[in-house]
Amino acid sequence: MDPVIELDGLEVRFGTRTILRKLKATLTGRSIGLLGPNGAGKSTLINTLLGFHKPTSGTARIFGKDIRTHAREVRSLLGYMPENDSYISSMSGVRFVRLMAELAGLPPEHALERAHEAFFYVGLGEVRYRNLGTYSLGMKQAAKLAQAIAHGPKLLFLDEPTNGLDPPARLRMIQLIQEIRDRGDLRLILSSHLLRDVEECCDEVLILKDGNIAAFCNLEEERRANRRFLEIETRGGVNGAFAEAMEKLGCETATGAQGRLKLVLPDGLEVRQLYQVASDQNVQIRRLNHKRDSLEDIFLKAMEAADGRL
Amino acid sequence: MAVYKKTYRPYDGALTPSATRFLVIPRFAFEDMRKSRFLTIFFLASFIYPLICSLFIYVKHNASALNLLGVANANNLISINTTFFLNFLGWQSMLALFLAAFTGPGQVSPDLANNALSLYLARPFSRVEYVLGKMWILIVLMSLMTWVPGLLLFLLEAYLQEGWTWMHDNSSLASGMFFGSWIWILILALLALALSAWVKWKPAAGALMFGVFFVAAGFGAAINGVQRTKWGHLFNISALIGSVWVQLFGADPQVNNGGAFFRMPADERLPLWCCWTALGGLCLVCLYMLARKIRGAEVIR
Numbered sequence: 001m002d003p004v005i006e007l008d009g010l011e012v013r014f015g016t017r018t019i020l021r022k023l024k025a026t027l028t029g030r031s032i033g034l035l036g037p038n039g040a041g042k043s044t045l046i047n048t049l050l051g052f053h054k055p056t057s058g059t060a061r062i063f064g065k066d067i068r069t070h071a072r073e074v075r076s077l078l079g080y081m082p083e084n085d086s087y088i089s090s091m092s093g094v095r096f097v098r099l100m101a102e103l104a105g106l107p108p109e110h111a112l113e114r115a116h117e118a119f120f121y122v123g124l125g126e127v128r129y130r131n132l133g134t135y136s137l138g139m140k141q142a143a144k145l146a147q148a149i150a151h152g153p154k155l156l157f158l159d160e161p162t163n164g165l166d167p168p169a170r171l172r173m174i175q176l177i178q179e180i181r182d183r184g185d186l187r188l189i190l191s192s193h194l195l196r197d198v199e200e201c202c203d204e205v206l207i208l209k210d211g212n213i214a215a216f217c218n219l220e221e222e223r224r225a226n227r228r229f230l231e232i233e234t235r236g237g238v239n240g241a242f243a244e245a246m247e248k249l250g251c252e253t254a255t256g257a258q259g260r261l262k263l264v265l266p267d268g269l270e271v272r273q274l275y276q277v278a279s280d281q282n283v284q285i286r287r288l289n290h291k292r293d294s295l296e297d298i299f300l301k302a303m304e305a306a307d308g309r310l
Numbered sequence: 311m312a313v314y315k316k317t318y319r320p321y322d323g324a325l326t327p328s329a330t331r332f333l334v335i336p337r338f339a340f341e342d343m344r345k346s347r348f349l350t351i352f353f354l355a356s357f358i359y360p361l362i363c364s365l366f367i368y369v370k371h372n373a374s375a376l377n378l379l380g381v382a383n384a385n386n387l388i389s390i391n392t393t394f395f396l397n398f399l400g401w402q403s404m405l406a407l408f409l410a411a412f413t414g415p416g417q418v419s420p421d422l423a424n425n426a427l428s429l430y431l432a433r434p435f436s437r438v439e440y441v442l443g444k445m446w447i448l449i450v451l452m453s454l455m456t457w458v459p460g461l462l463l464f465l466l467e468a469y470l471q472e473g474w475t476w477m478h479d480n481s482s483l484a485s486g487m488f489f490g491s492w493i494w495i496l497i498l499a500l501l502a503l504a505l506s507a508w509v510k511w512k513p514a515a516g517a518l519m520f521g522v523f524f525v526a527a528g529f530g531a532a533i534n535g536v537q538r539t540k541w542g543h544l545f546n547i548s549a550l551i552g553s554v555w556v557q558l559f560g561a562d563p564q565v566n567n568g569g570a571f572f573r574m575p576a577d578e579r580l581p582l583w584c585c586w587t588a589l590g591g592l593c594l595v596c597l598y599m600l601a602r603k604i605r606g607a608e609v610i611r
Contacts, residue, residue: 014609050428050606051606080432086424086429087429090420104433121318154320
């Protein structure tokens with residue numbers, strides 16, 4: 001897959017403070033998560049890619065275009081949903097999105113049409129003529145998403161899109177992001193400190209800490225690997241005999257307390273064979289998880305590394 | 311695509327030329343301004359003086375009209391000359407100052423107060439285009455109040471004089487009107503935007519705009535009085551621009567010391583290069599103020 005973003009020794013300093021330290025990475029996923037604690041440099045990275053901050057050294061490329069030399073072209077490919085409230089409160093929702101679409105280069109009639117579409121798409125069709133200042137927090141978030149997609153960008157930056165949303169609104173926002181991702185027309189960069197949001201929406205994760213890349217993992221590969229990794233909880237029979245029977249089938253096993261057993265299945269072995277063996281051994285399988293390292297595990301490991309590098 | 315489908319789709323249609331994209335901002339702003347009754351009335355009222363001036367010009371050249379009014383020799387009293395056009399520009403420029411003070415503060419401050427700048431600048435749209443777009447609103451309105459009616463009056467006078475000779479002989483009036491207005495417009499627009507960028511509360515920004523002109527002029531006069539000098543006029547923007555107009559109109563400084571409201575006392579005139587430098591410096595300060603504030607993201611060092 002073609003790289004979406006290439007970070008090539010990207011360094012950003014504000015005065016004497018170094019915010020991003022010579023970042024090097026190639027991000028290729030359809031949906032890329034940016035994780036990190038507060039002050040890790042997530043927003044600075046997004047702002048730099050948007051051209052708001054000039055790199056002190058190094059550069060970055062978006063779809064192969066250098067952000068230093070082709071800033072305008074790069075921005076024509078982007079949609080941006082900022083973290084903070086960003087709107088013009090005295091404007092109606094649809095007029096605001098239309099303005100933003102026109103500034104992105106859409107002719108007025110197309111901009112108006114797409115502003116209406118975007119508002120219906122994010123579920124604000126009924127309130128699109130109301131002033132933005134009267135919107136609830138969830139509606140403002142959705143309006144921000146509408147302005148970010150109205151002009152049909154190739155890459156969408158979402159900075160904390162679920163900030164301040166109640167559970168139903170959050171779910172709706174996550175569903176929208178997943179829907180946009182699954183259509184495959186545009187790539188996503190999702191910056192969040194909520195691991196669950198990233199886990200649900202992203203297939204690649206870049207974890208930042210103190211301006212360094214603390215970890216970079218392909219969640220899709222992790223998920224694939226997890227399919228061969230099982231954690232089961234058993235009851236009845238003799239655990240040792242069951243584990244031996246599984247080893248005979250080619251599994252790696254580790255026995256835990258209270259009937260817990262960790263297994264790595266060999267290629268070709270199906271889960272239903274495991275149930276068959278359990279039945280033969282008179283063992284009840286009470287719980288079965290396909291799980292190795294969760295994103296939380298990966299994140300915590302990255303945070304434990306002293307210098308922010310794994 | 312119909313809205314009922316409610317799905318995302320990419321855009322692959324034509325784009326507008328990037329060179330004229332900044333005009334989107336004034337188009338939206340004018341739509342908003344039309345809703346303000348006060349501004350509409352004020353703007354229309356600003357054409358009363360040009361209408362009166364055009365009447366003067368017409369009457370001066372129309373003997374029957376003068377006879378009708380019973381003032382057959384009044385045409386000797388009406389002089390369409392440098393003073394007439396300088397005063398016209400002075401009046402209209404003062405109205406332009408009021409317009410800038412009313413409309414200018416509402417340009418940048420709402421975008422800053424609502425953090426909307428990041429949305430503007432995340433698009434293929436630069437800071438310069440943003441400022442140009444915002445300035446364009448003021449430039450168009452103030453042009454319609456100053457040099458456009460000024461040049462129309464000039465053409466009317468030229469037409470009634472029945473010949474190119476007058477037009478040719480007085481071309482400095484037209485060029486002075488045009489360039490003098492533009493300088494004033496640029497100063498007002500830059501100052502209004504700079505104050506709007508730094509003072510987020512609109513009434514305060516408007517008041518500050520008047521303050522820069524009138525309070526600073528008073529401060530300059532106080533310096534002149536106390537120090538027995540003339541350099542206090544450097545704080546008096548209207549006096550500075552008045553001196554520049556006199557030069558641009560090609561007027562005799564002994565006879566004309568500026569337009570209405572924009573005069574520098576004849577015996578306290580500053581060297582012209584000082585006036586130009588002070589006005590240039592003011593513009594640079596405004597540009598610096600705008601450059602500091604018009605950013606996609608605030609940098610906390």
